[in-house]
Amino acid sequence: EAGVAQSPRYKIIEKRQSVAFWCNPISGHATLYWYQQILGQGPKLLIQFQNNGVVDDSQLPKDRFSAERLKGVDSTLKIQPAKLEDSAVYLCASSLIGLSYNEQFFGPGTRLTVL
Amino acid sequence: DAKTTQPPSMDCAEGRAANLPCNHSTISGNEYVYWYRQIHSQGPQYIIHGLKNNETNEMASLIITEDRKSSTLILPHATLRDTAVYYCIVSLYGGATNKLIFGTGTLLAVQP
Numbered sequence: 001e002a003g004v005a006q007s008p009r010y011k012i013i014e015k016r017q018s019v020a021f022w023c024n025p026i027s028g029h030a031t032l033y034w035y036q037q038i039l040g041q042g043p044k045l046l047i048q049f050q051n052n053g054v055v056d057d058s059q060l061p062k063d064r065f066s067a068e069r070l071k072g073v074d075s076t077l078k079i080q081p082a083k084l085e086d087s088a089v090y091l092c093a094s095s096l097i098g099l100s101y102n103e104q105f106f107g108p109g110t111r112l113t114v115l
Numbered sequence: 116d117a118k119t120t121q122p123p124s125m126d127c128a129e130g131r132a133a134n135l136p137c138n139h140s141t142i143s144g145n146e147y148v149y150w151y152r153q154i155h156s157q158g159p160q161y162i163i164h165g166l167k168n169n170e171t172n173e174m175a176s177l178i179i180t181e182d183r184k185s186s187t188l189i190l191p192h193a194t195l196r197d198t199a200v201y202y203c204i205v206s207l208y209g210g211a212t213n214k215l216i217f218g219t220g221t222l223l224a225v226q227p
Binding site for chain 2: 004040041042043044045048056091093101103104105106107108109
């Protein structure tokens with residue numbers, strides 16, 4: 001079974017530039033998550049989608065971050081404009097949906113460095 | 116904020132059992148305990164979860180105290196590949212509430 005795919009794996013940009021990350025979840029997984037992981041910290045949930053609808057975006061800095069999941073499959077996270085403090089690993093995860101516990105499967109992440 | 120407290124780091128000798136503690140004194144009756152781990156440069160990986168009974172799977176065992184205020188993850192025979200950050204998380208169960216709030220975890224270093 002193919003895992004969660006993310007691209008690019010690494011990205012270096014200058015502050016005030018824009019950047020986009022792409023995620024393709026495991027086939028059939030209705031729920032998709034974007035996390036931000038700053039060095040030395042645990043992942044922090046930015047946004048959760050169920051199919052193509054947003055379930056939770058309370059931690060997403062909406063003045064500069066945006067995310068979409070058109071057609072309920074793959075997803076894009078964008079930062080515009082980037083700040084130095086956005087340097088982090090951006091993780092995408094997916095899970096099934098149902099009444100039982102559904103394990104979250106994580107991708108390898110995209111490491112963003114903002115100079 | 117994370118609802119759990121874990122030691123920042125632990126060492127374990129290869130082949131020995133690794134016992135990772137977690138305190139969750141404010142856990143509510145309908146919250147489960149979940150464990151994930153994150154190997155360097157990879158995304159987190161699910162290990163195990165439980166409500167109040169002890170649980171075991173092919174990766175680990177989870178021991179939850181009777182008052183549910185703490186738990187221990189046991190890796191019975193640690194290998195070098197078990198070196199990782201281990202996260203203990205309390206959360207509701209299933210469906211759209213499948214939300215994980217990660218703390219800083221415990222860095223387990225398995226020594227040869």
